[in-house]
Amino acid sequence: MGNSFGCSASGERLVSAARDGDFVEAKMLLDCNPCLSKYSTFGGLNSPLHFAAAKGHNEIVALLLENGADVNSRNYCGQTALMQACRYGHWEVVQTLLLFKCNVIRADYLSGRTALHFAAVNGHVRCMRLVVADFVPSAPFESLNAQTISDRSDGSNAKPKFEQSVLSKFVNKAADGGITALHMASLNGYFDSVQLLLDLHANVSAVTFHYGTSMDLIGAGSTPLHYAACGGNLKCCQILLARGASRLSLNCSGWLPLDVARMWGRHWLEPLLSPNCNMPVPIFPPSNYLSLPLLSVLNIARDCGSRFLATASDDADICAVCLERACFVAAEGCEHELCVRCALYLCSTSNIPSESSIRPGSIPCPLCRHGIVYFVKLPGSSSKEMHSPLSLGLSTPCMLHPREQDTSEAVGSPNTRKNRVASISSDIFCPVTCSPFPSVAIPMCTCSEGPSPDFDSLESENQKEQSMRRSKPGTRGREKTKGVRLEKTTCSNMFRGRRSCSTEHKCNA
Template sequence: MGQALRVSCGNTAGQQLFSAIREGDVEYVLQMLRDEPKLLNAGFFYERLAPLHVAAQQGQLQILQVLLERGAQVNILNSSGQTPLMLACKSGRWSCIEPLLEAGANVLAFDYTRARTCLHYASRGGHTECVRRILAAAAQGPVANSWGFVRFVNVRDGYGITPLHMASRQGHAGVLRLLLDSGALVSATTTTTGNGPGHGSTPIHCAARGGSLECVRELLAWGADRTQRDLTGYTPYGIAMKYNNTACAAILNPHGAEPLVWPSPWKFMSELEPEAKTLLEAALAQANDERDREMSSRSSRAQSTKSKGHTKRRTLAAVLSAPEADEVPAPFVPPARNQEEDKTEEAAKDTTADVPIETGGLGVQEVCCICFEQFCTIEVKECGHQMCATCTLSLCCHSKPNPAIPYSPPPSCPFCRRNIGHLIIARPKTKLQESKEKSRSRRSRRSGGSRHNSRGGSGGKGSFSGPLFSSRIISGRCGSGGRSGRIVDIDWLTRL
């Protein structure tokens, strides 16, 4: 990496050159470089900025290409050890990234001050397109072969801060999703952060301090631990309360039920059909509403219990202080409940629970075999098993990625244990499909019975031996005396 040649601050040629670069005057820049070729890689002012630094920082693509064609050093450093690629990522000039990368810009260069890379600068600024281009270059270039792509995504600066920490702290949800999809670890901890959120902070600590509810939800979906403490003893909930981020604190409270968040880590969730996505979003909103109501009812009960205890103490003090009790208070009689309203509510529940779904005469929608409360609306495309939207969402939400590894397998179907690859709308099964499934199940049961018969034999005392012999039940056809069945008394077997 080349160091910029130091030029005095009072050099009017440098000031004129920088002014022409900022204004985009290509002809004047070419004229000055023809007159003074040393200006091409010279460093000006205290920061020792070269013309390529200024062109990349200002987003002057045409001038940047001219400088590269005339032989400007692509990895030239300023006084802070920053390359033109770092300044382009810091300023969000994504159009200048491609020419710099094609000219051989190093994506793994570290600056002098905090040992940060271009990915740190792009993530901190929230420049999603810059992050995308840097990650694409790192995945295909020599960095992936020598250093490792996942290691580059989780690169740490001098304080142990990863790009995911910076995106979480600044509230850049788009950059955060891109980093998580590329293998960023939600369990990464900082070593020391100076004036930051404290030692040993995870990305969810940074998101709790920044107050971005979207980032907090995304990190929880990727398996972030809301009970983890940093070296100062703070949980993410404590950090959110410390900086008055009440919305984040509501879902980070470790004493409350864990909220359901959209399972964005799984690829099949981004490939959902619009109708299926609408059903799952409605189920998510309903589940979170029920959670909020439960938490509010708990808080109200706690407050009422506290107020009742205070009232009892005051009543006891009043009784002890009174000289005599002339009248005995009447016992409390609870108010009579309106039985008609209860009957109407129960009737409404019964009717809504038993109403079938109209299927246009094609068939009847099946009841979910997990909760037995709702109808099947979502189908796993690979195996054809169906579930309701609420159970599907719970399965995907609770099957979170392992935060200790960059990649985790997707959730599996609860019926056949195959990995879920696609979710579609469950279509009602016709009578022909039901008859085929029944015949298939009968054939499987018959094949199972025939296997037991072949292993167990038929007739004679010696036919029941080995591991198939049970003290109470035995499968298959039993004996040769005309009696058969799947449950056989051992006393009858001993008489054979």
Template structure:
């Protein structure tokens, strides 16, 4: 793929060898004697000392060179910057140092027209990806380009960082990019022409984690690429049977991240994590039923069942969700203080309907007091110890086994139906894995 810098460069030069090995003393002696050596590059690849130090993670050498007023955006033969090389190799300390020195994250190479964000995503270096995105959110890029535009930046072939991460089976990078505004149904085709979505490339790569993550964020199973193939056909062609089973349009539709949550101005990161876990847990039940009886199974740690029955005695004493009567309250509406479990919070948002008069979506409201939800946080559970003294703890993701509650004992049929996982699966648009809310949002964006 032409991702790595060439190894044919002349590293016999003592100066370049010192930069590669991190021998700062030799560098200081030679450059103090002849400062023009700072501008010397390798013969073929035209790599500078900064490129070599970044590629090999020599942070002391890199810092010293930058302190000598060496420009952080020097280009090699392929117009790659030291930041691109460091992101490619996963040298997070060098990436952070170059970013702190003002390295330009909007530089494009001459190989594929890719940026440092593409390189980090392609090679699966999630820490480098996070560092670049953090700088992009707070730098001039957010003002001049727009942060969302940068996250969805395309290379010469129309691929975004999300496309590359999905193709290379980098599920952690896929998760980070989706959480930062990457467009899940973005196509490589431009100007109205068909192209591949990240789901097509995940199907080609055969990563169950990437496929599940993309489906949970609303990826369209019926989108056709330039050859007219849906992701299901791509997975079959590359003999990824388990992925094909989940991508089959005739299989049950996944539960997707609901659009109304985007209207909440302040979604606490810990609360978001709990909601994401509840979403993936609900989808795992669907995936198990699809793969049941087949030769495939979900084996990755991120989709295992470990820990679902955490400390039941502790959970039984914690505050129980008054909607489903099955889960522990883990999410709290900050303004009114009412609490729900993560599953019921998702159900509440999935059931939010567009206003028929205006055709627009509205923010979800608390089911108990009907006040608007502006901020969701992690609930603090009150648990009674043996001495009947109350103390607060942060609620972990505790799941309680099914209790013997029934409707005659005070359970609300409407609330109970609201949080049933079975009802979740009926909320998507037919065959696409997208909720009604997602469809409305897309229509509004197009207008």
């Protein structure tokens, strides 16, 4: 059972298609009724976008967003589709959601986790790189970490400037119990995620809340080194110590990281975590998953919209990598031209070894291996906004009675869908997906071409109708009342055709 009248069966079919990856079924349903993209199941309140993002069906995610699905919609736990995609490591879906300008700083209702927490707890480092892309400027990595290195060399207690930045606030955002993304990645032993978070100015000395934590056996007020000691990953402990973690930090239970390692049976960490340890800690280079030009190509892709997915024409410059699409961007330095999709894929999937000769965080050009820090849009490429999802609020337009197309539109674009709504007005909404419990308040809907009246107009019309009945109780008044009733055909009456037909046959018999 769904939360809409007449659309529950089609909505459940769309949910099944989004969950199973049936693109043909999903496209057929959305072509008939685009407002189904905002459908949500009655019990879990998971939209088709949540199911498609959790299963990693990127084509269905893009189809739903193009048909008006809310990119920031929440389920009953307050989780967005971005959180579901980061939870299961579907970085292609995360990339598509970012192109539709999803909100990455939202937290769920249960534990206050953001999409970065969901990606860090399972070690999905590519998703983490995409989530923080809007906060990392396309600048050389040396300039980003210059303030951090100077503060460490001085040894002063003054807070560095990067702690006040938006990137640091987002990376160090605490979830339930004060656990940060660095705590989660250190506990589960994901070294690549720990290294990337530390390069993005994660606080190595952050402690959980003193009044309690979700991991009571580790103790309240614990640092990421306590969590790494519980996880037992040697490399995570080494990089935390190399970035300034203290072996002498005590939590609220009075435990050192060494005590936590002993309680959990991580005996191989005792020589490293001992307070009197004289072992040299290795120096770790910057993370291989840094991608500085990612923000620049994301902004270009959002500006170009769906044009960067189209094939190149005869007079356009074809991308030398894919040989299909037109070139929209040029690499900084070498000035080699690429299409937006190839540049976006290159920045999202790169894993550059630290021993390479290019600067940390830069991406090698696929044609000349030159280090790219940012991309620039070609001057000849005109900008066009992406087909952004229709912001319909809580209500969606009634598609059971599609509006007739204009003659000019039918002649100008013969391939246009019959049920496509060119311009949606706020006066033709009907409660297809208004609320999870539609039986509480059912507003009246008229599906004719005219605007649907509001509550006050309905009351005034009913009063006029009653006065006409009192003044003219004859057959003329009955015919007029009958005509008014026939004009107000609601959406739910459309699904009673078979029943009325059978009743009519019985009457004729």
